Amino acid sequence: xxxxxxxxxxxxxxxxxxxxxxxxxFRSMFHxxxxxxxxxxxxxxxxxxxxxxKSGINDLGSHFQENPDDLRKAVGMVRVxxxxxxxxxxxxxxxxEAFLSxxxxxxxxxxxxxxxxxxxxxxxxxxxxxxxxxxxTRSRGDRVLIIRLSLVEGSGESWERxxxxxxxxx
Numbered sequence: 001x002x003x004x005x006x007x008x009x010x011x012x013x014x015x016x017x018x019x020x021x022x023x024x025x026f027r028s029m030f031h032x033x034x035x036x037x038x039x040x041x042x043x044x045x046x047x048x049x050x051x052x053x054k055s056g057i058n059d060l061g062s063h064f065q066e067n068p069d070d071l072r073k074a075v076g077m078v079r080v081x082x083x084x085x086x087x088x089x090x091x092x093x094x095x096x097e098a099f100l101s102x103x104x105x106x107x108x109x110x111x112x113x114x115x116x117x118x119x120x121x122x123x124x125x126x127x128x129x130x131x132x133x134x135x136x137t138r139s140r141g142d143r144v145l146i147i148r149l150s151l152v153e154g155s156g157e158s159w160e161r162x163x164x165x166x167x168x169x170x
Contacts, residue, residue: 036087036166042122042159044077049123060123064116075115090168092138108134108142118149122159127151132169144170 030037057063064071093099114133121129129149136142145166152161
């Protein structure tokens with residue numbers, strides 16, 4: 001005795017194709033945007049801040065002000081997932097690999113205060129943060145940028161998907 005089961009997967013295949021097209025469209029928009037864009041993962045920062053809160057730290061802003069090593073540690077936990085060509089152009093980088101290997105040289109001492117404000121905004125439940133930030137490039141020197149950080153829908157609890165856009169206002 002044998003049983004034969006036939007399933008119609010036409011709808012499933014149609015949906016898979018639609019998802020692939022949508023992903024491709026958004027990937028293309030990201031990489032070809034004239035604005036510098038970064039996709040980042042702040043989930044380790046979120047865990048670190050949670051551990052600070054659990055240890056009894058109530059005023060995170062003051063803590064980071066008084067403990068700059070903790071702020072630097074949190075900044076170091078930000079993981080860059082992807083950057084677009086406009087980011088490379090702005091920072092005069094030859095490749096993603098080159099840029100990411102030298103990323104610390106992009107930030108000025110003032111940049112850390114912006115990271116501090118980002119972390120405080122996210123910790124207070126904000127989904128979007130915007131500020132001015134000072135950065136460096138190889139030959140053009142210091143730049144003044146508007147930075148806009150947005151939590152991707154669905155990552156508000158984990159901070160695992162963050163989109164950062166930059167606009168040069170030097």
